[in-house]
Amino acid sequence: MQIELNEQQAIALYRILCRWESTGKLTVSVGEETRLLWDLQCVLEKELEPVDEAITKRLV
Template identity: 45%
Template sequence: MSDEKVNIELTKEEAIVLFEFLGRFNENENLSRFEDQEEQRVLWDIECILEKELSEPFQTDYQEIVKKAREVVRDERE
């Protein structure tokens, strides 16, 4: 495997929203969504990376934190 890295910058709110999504997505064992298992592996890995970086998922008011993060990330509605 290559040692080359690709860095992606996310705001804290984007990271929280992505972590929440990946958690729900990865719980569903519907493998038909994937062309091959390595796609699933990458999503698991991203979820693990975010889990190491974020303290918010371990806070008692996590659902409120997610709600606020979604409000920040959400596009303005016309």
């Protein structure tokens, strides 16, 4: 699967990953970063549908 990001989305994702690397915590600021993760979730849901409940429970 390939997911394409525009420049703004790539920068937002990069900021999230840099924070995670430096703090060890995956945090997201409200606004652009939150929107990016919602957009990525939508793309993944469309590609992976139907999502098996056993897969989602492994993440919790």
